[in-house]
């Protein structure tokens with residue numbers, strides 16, 4: 001048996017180590033994020049976007065965070081980069097470091 005040793009020097013592609021949350025105060029309600037990753041984002045009756053957990057349940061608490069599945073990382077990062085409200089925050093679970101979104105370092109993640 002080999003034990004997997006996660007690499008931490010590639011934040012853009014290190015999947016299960018990322019989480020995402022939305023600042024609903026800035027959400028414009030356009031729904032772009034849902035188009036990118038409907039498994040992660042959903043519009044609620046209030047017209048704002050929220051993240052969902054891995055059981056597809058909407059997390060309505062302001063600033064609620066949900067882990068990002070490996071196969072959805074690219075789409076979630078793209079949504080954060082394209083979000084008109086600049087209110088999708090993708091961050092490293094372990095370090096809290098912003099990976100994409102308004103708090104991320106100047107250089108956008110991904111290419």
Ligand code: SF4
Pocket residue numbers: 022026027028029030031032033034048049079082083084085086087088
């Ligand atoms: S893309 Fe951003 S502004 Fe648009 S609905 Fe999603 S969170 Fe709100």
